[in-house]
Amino acid sequence: MNRIDSIRAGELRAVARALTCVENDSGSREALIDELFPLGGRALVWGVTGAPGSGKSTLVDRLITRLRGRGSRVGVIAVDPSSPFSGGAILGDRLRMQSHAEDEGVFIRSMASRGYLGGVSGATGDAVRVLDAAGFDYIIIETIGVGQTEIEVMGLSDLVLLILVPGMGDEIQALKAGVMEIGDLFVINKSDKDEARKIRAEVDYVLDMKYAENPQDKNPVAMTAAALDQGVDDLLEAIDAYTEKLRSSGRLEKRRRDRLSAEIHRILAEKIESQVRGWLRVDERTQQWVDAILDGVHPPYRFIQKQLDSFFREAKVR
Amino acid sequence: MAKTIRILVAKPGLDGHDRGAKYIARALKDAGYEVIYTGIRQSIQAIVKTAIQEDVDFIGLSLLSGAHNELFPGVVDALKKEGAEDIIVFGGGVIPEDDIPGLKTRGVEAVFTPGTPIQDVIDFIEAQRPRIESR
Amino acid sequence: MPKKIENRQKQWEARTLKPALDAFPERKAEFSTGSWLPVNRVEVPESLSEDAYVEKLGFPGEYPFTRGVQPTMYRGRLWTMRQYAGFGTAEESNARYQYLLEQGQTGLSVAFDLPTQIGYDSDDSHSIGEVGKVGVAIDTLSDMEILFDGIPLDKVSTSMTINAPAAVLLAFYIAVGEKQGVARERLRGTIQNDILKEYIARGTYIFPPQPSLRLITHIFEYCAREVPLWNTISISGYHIREAGSTAAQEVAFTLADGIAYVKAALDAGMDVDLFAGRLSFFFNAHNDLLEEVAKFRAARRIWAKIMRDRFGARNAKSMMLRFHTQTGGSTLTAQQPDNNIVRVTLQTLAAVFGGTQSLHTNSRDEALGLPTEEAVRVALRTQQIVAHESGVTHTVDPLAGSYYVEALTDRIEEKVMEYLVKIEELGGMVEAIEKGFVQKEIQDSAYRYQREIEKRERILVGVNQYKVDAEPPREILKVNPKLREVQMKKLAGVRAQRSQTEVENALDALEKGARNPGVNLMPLILDAARAYGSLGEICGVLRRVFGEYRETVVL
Ligand SMILES: Nc1nc2c(ncn2[C@@H]2O[C@H](COP(=O)(O)OP(=O)(O)O)[C@@H](O)[C@H]2O)c(=O)[nH]1
Numbered sequence A: 001m002n003r004i005d006s007i008r009a010g011e012l013r014a015v016a017r018a019l020t021c022v023e024n025d026s027g028s029r030e031a032l033i034d035e036l037f038p039l040g041g042r043a044l045v046w047g048v049t050g051a052p053g054s055g056k057s058t059l060v061d062r063l064i065t066r067l068r069g070r071g072s073r074v075g076v077i078a079v080d081p082s083s084p085f086s087g088g089a090i091l092g093d094r095l096r097m098q099s100h101a102e103d104e105g106v107f108i109r110s111m112a113s114r115g116y117l118g119g120v121s122g123a124t125g126d127a128v129r130v131l132d133a134a135g136f137d138y139i140i141i142e143t144i145g146v147g148q149t150e151i152e153v154m155g156l157s158d159l160v161l162l163i164l165v166p167g168m169g170d171e172i173q174a175l176k177a178g179v180m181e182i183g184d185l186f187v188i189n190k191s192d193k194d195e196a197r198k199i200r201a202e203v204d205y206v207l208d209m210k211y212a213e214n215p216q217d218k219n220p221v222a223m224t225a226a227a228l229d230q231g232v233d234d235l236l237e238a239i240d241a242y243t244e245k246l247r248s249s250g251r252l253e254k255r256r257r258d259r260l261s262a263e264i265h266r267i268l269a270e271k272i273e274s275q276v277r278g279w280l281r282v283d284e285r286t287q288q289w290v291d292a293i294l295d296g297v298h299p300p301y302r303f304i305q306k307q308l309d310s311f312f313r314e315a316k317v318r
Numbered sequence B: 001m002a003k004t005i006r007i008l009v010a011k012p013g014l015d016g017h018d019r020g021a022k023y024i025a026r027a028l029k030d031a032g033y034e035v036i037y038t039g040i041r042q043s044i045q046a047i048v049k050t051a052i053q054e055d056v057d058f059i060g061l062s063l064l065s066g067a068h069n070e071l072f073p074g075v076v077d078a079l080k081k082e083g084a085e086d087i088i089v090f091g092g093g094v095i096p097e098d099d100i101p102g103l104k105t106r107g108v109e110a111v112f113t114p115g116t117p118i119q120d121v122i123d124f125i126e127a128q129r130p131r132i133e134s135r
Numbered sequence C: 001m002p003k004k005i006e007n008r009q010k011q012w013e014a015r016t017l018k019p020a021l022d023a024f025p026e027r028k029a030e031f032s033t034g035s036w037l038p039v040n041r042v043e044v045p046e047s048l049s050e051d052a053y054v055e056k057l058g059f060p061g062e063y064p065f066t067r068g069v070q071p072t073m074y075r076g077r078l079w080t081m082r083q084y085a086g087f088g089t090a091e092e093s094n095a096r097y098q099y100l101l102e103q104g105q106t107g108l109s110v111a112f113d114l115p116t117q118i119g120y121d122s123d124d125s126h127s128i129g130e131v132g133k134v135g136v137a138i139d140t141l142s143d144m145e146i147l148f149d150g151i152p153l154d155k156v157s158t159s160m161t162i163n164a165p166a167a168v169l170l171a172f173y174i175a176v177g178e179k180q181g182v183a184r185e186r187l188r189g190t191i192q193n194d195i196l197k198e199y200i201a202r203g204t205y206i207f208p209p210q211p212s213l214r215l216i217t218h219i220f221e222y223c224a225r226e227v228p229l230w231n232t233i234s235i236s237g238y239h240i241r242e243a244g245s246t247a248a249q250e251v252a253f254t255l256a257d258g259i260a261y262v263k264a265a266l267d268a269g270m271d272v273d274l275f276a277g278r279l280s281f282f283f284n285a286h287n288d289l290l291e292e293v294a295k296f297r298a299a300r301r302i303w304a305k306i307m308r309d310r311f312g313a314r315n316a317k318s319m320m321l322r323f324h325t326q327t328g329g330s331t332l333t334a335q336q337p338d339n340n341i342v343r344v345t346l347q348t349l350a351a352v353f354g355g356t357q358s359l360h361t362n363s364r365d366e367a368l369g370l371p372t373e374e375a376v377r378v379a380l381r382t383q384q385i386v387a388h389e390s391g392v393t394h395t396v397d398p399l400a401g402s403y404y405v406e407a408l409t410d411r412i413e414e415k416v417m418e419y420l421v422k423i424e425e426l427g428g429m430v431e432a433i434e435k436g437f438v439q440k441e442i443q444d445s446a447y448r449y450q451r452e453i454e455k456r457e458r459i460l461v462g463v464n465q466y467k468v469d470a471e472p473p474r475e476i477l478k479v480n481p482k483l484r485e486v487q488m489k490k491l492a493g494v495r496a497q498r499s500q501t502e503v504e505n506a507l508d509a510l511e512k513g514a515r516n517p518g519v520n521l522m523p524l525i526l527d528a529a530r531a532y533g534s535l536g537e538i539c540g541v542l543r544r545v546f547g548e549y550r551e552t553v554v555l
């Protein structure tokens, strides 16, 4: 079997290797993604975001159990931060999901952010492609959970669960600051705690204000106690209903098209940049340029424009 | 750029003494590796499946209960069965000198006993780098 | 500080100290204890007024018990010498106990293997490789009968290191007593029964915190009524220290656990003086001798205050922190193992100066594996030499009044109180554990310690300095690798002989009881034990009802 067939058959090793290939951005990445692309598009992709310790991993673990109960296959990408000092990382999300470690229908992959900002890693999008092609029905992305910058996960998922928990102190602040723009569904986890009801009231209040005109568009809110496995069935029901709504209203389709257009822009920018950089030998010449600009010989914009002009004039575009 | 090495630090068996495993996990992170840590009481199957899904280059096993002669080679054998014998297995913990040669012949490539400086572990990992990068 | 002393100190600093320092700088810029508490060059008497003495130290056997829990301490009775032992089958462990009793040991301490500690039978697949390894394998009452064969339970006190399934092993013990004709009112001993430190440091948990606390409270209630001489819990700092905590963290987290148990029992409606006198503690003894002594003294003082002022205990017994000590396993080195005898001696002194009620001394070869009989004997002899030859037992709390020890006692108390306040802010100990706070604090200390060794900022003799090239091979005890099969055969035999309906009825009754929070489970577990229900079967029922705990890891 060749590499693509093995991935398509969901063979563990092949899928894992493909994920490494996209993660390390090794030479064959582009070809791999191109070949996998037509095989995908079937999986539903969920993003799960929320502050560290809010219970993302615990909830994902519980959701996996439910999805497996329906006979669906589940892929998980769990992102943790890389150390800015050593570049190393400790990837601990899957610890909470280890009860599924031996289940062939579940594939969990931990990824380090490797310096990428936005709560995911640079390769997360491609990793989703791989798991999609491997036939997983659901793909769940667990973000690092640092807050507002996690907007990125919206662009990778069909829907996003935003987890809020009691006892974070600054809830209202967070709500005002626009974190709630990220989520499609709001999950108030740790509902076993007394203050959970308070958060619920705050979330309802914010949503009532926001959707005073069109209350039917209000985001669904669920209460869970993931650690105690409570409220998860209701959450899943809410997700299903929401998904159905996305689908029937055409928003799912639109979201996926939007995702692809963002992807196209990204690829375009990446390719232009790498080709221009290569041709101009930017890496080796940067210091020279800095000197030239510092010496006052050239102003920065005009200088760079000149370089680009030379590229477009002389480079034989491949 | 050199490949980022990924290591699964795992505790098979039932003992809960994870001081050593956590130290190793943290020290390897500080040395620039990506470390997957899965907590105590992991079955052999769970360790092997995890290692494969995470596509790690190494599995570091830590055990203090004395069950190493059964469990360490158990992991090596299970990797073979899954066609993943290229994943390098090393171990640590309270392991009598006498047991080390036997573990090595059964595929545990290095055994680190208490008091081993972390640099020895790092040196071992780096010494395998060519093997890993040529895969 | 009294004026006269202060003036004299200034004079000394200028006249004597300065020239000396100029000529010979000290070895380090700053000195600290093994747990990083700052150490002054010379301690001088605080102005310890008469009032302060009475308030902070008092007299032994009286509040706040800083100087000890008994008025005469070792002049009255030496500590109990209790070597933790157990391996392989019940038969082999029984032989080791008989040997230890012959050698003059005064109490038994049972080590169970890991499957037993986690509530799995020997034939469970989780038990592969682990049966009989770190302790004795007990599957049913039948194994327990063999374990204590020829040992009259009214003549010994038995300590059992068992936590999550403590109720089951206590039931087995009571049932053995019944067979020997010893009434449960006369049984003496201790079960560890301290689940919180399992979540923090030791890892042999089964159920989540709430049902676990419920089981513990059941044991308190049941024993107060039925087994009045039994120590129902041994709240353990030992493993917290082994996991790498500092001395102050050891005390802080142990007392915080204790507070959680007291709260749970009070919430269940018990009167504090009814159970608090049966609470006991278990600490580690490390090499920093004087810091350890200060640690034990501070722990006693803090606990007395908490019990009296916070929980309103009236009975002096309820305020006394009685404790067992074990020398620090993690301080032993596999390199040059004979050096461990010296370490254990220092630690023994720490425990005795600290006023321990009982002591286990580690064997020199424990960093290599299970101890041999000869090594166990040397360890026991170490205690006996300190007890009978050193003379430190002749007076109570011999280090009291040492400027340094008193200052250190105060410093540790301060640190501990800071932690206790912090833990209350987090919502109590169970919360603090579930959030990973406690584990993280310990890990950070462990990491710091290990780094210091790696960088040789801390010297470990034989490990990072004074090494020898070739270590001679050592004899160590090997456990029969076929043990699991032996044990499985025995278990199958018991299953074949017992009345199956009796077992099933008992397990059904247990399951019903477990679903009803109002029912004390001890009598139901005892029924199942008498019917030769296995440990795994009994715990299996509880697993189904209570669920299983999953660890919180913060790295
Ligand atoms: N009380 C309570 N604790 C929870 C709940 N869900 C998760 N936790 C705990 O919160 C901590 C962090 O959970 P985790 O899933 O690792 O959070 P993440 O960092 O967002 O992935 C763990 O100790 C969980 O046991 C819940 O519903 N109630």
Ligand SMILES: [Mg+2]
Pocket (backbone or CB within 6 Å): A056, A057, A058, A092, A093, A142
């Ligand atoms: Mg997580």
